[in-house]
Amino acid sequence: MDAKKIGQVVLFHRKTAGLSREACAELAGVGKTVVYDLEQGKPTIQLDTLQKILAVLNIKIVLESPMMQKFEQEISKKMEDEKG
Amino acid sequence: MDAKKIGQVVLFHRKTAGLSREACAELAGVGKTVVYDLEQGKPTIQLDTLQKILAVLNIKIVLESPMMQKFEQEISKKMEDEKG
């Protein structure tokens, strides 16, 4: 999932939502320029800015790796330790 | 998946890979400071910087939404149109 693909995803979802870039930007609380840049595939967009726009479009970021289950196990173990 | 969780994921994977922050940063071609900041949950890290670090740790970013299949259909349709 490179920046260009992410831009395409955002464009598609925004169009489907019937939002203009400016409306989308306003809902996300960011400038119109970043929405434009993002859809153009700009790779240097900041994570929080991306997240704000994705939130408006009901898209979520998921990390995938061969070790994610192990990570989830460790996390829930840690939670238990902290609780009890 | 917020920035804090991403930081935890990165930390876990880096540790499992047996890499120091500096070694990880060098492999990713980024500064040690961003690896530190990222693992601390800094939300303003840039997408390309994040991707470089994730690539080293064999983690990939996936976008999820109720409309992703529809998007994939549109994309492949567009590919066909552009080809033939």
Added chain:
DNA sequence: TTGATTTTACTGCCAAAGCGGTAATTTATT
């Protein structure tokens, strides 16, 4: 213990991300 490695945490500097404004072009709508 001791020495080495790693991590935490700060610094100043530079490049650039994000911002609103503007205007030309393109696309819808009536």
Added chain:
DNA sequence: AATAAATTACCGCTTTGGCAGTAAAATCAA
């Protein structure tokens, strides 16, 4: 065809992310 809306693309400005360097604290290995 005419009007409105949306998109593209530029411009300066301000803020800040990423960088290397440093040093103290914590962790690990001999």
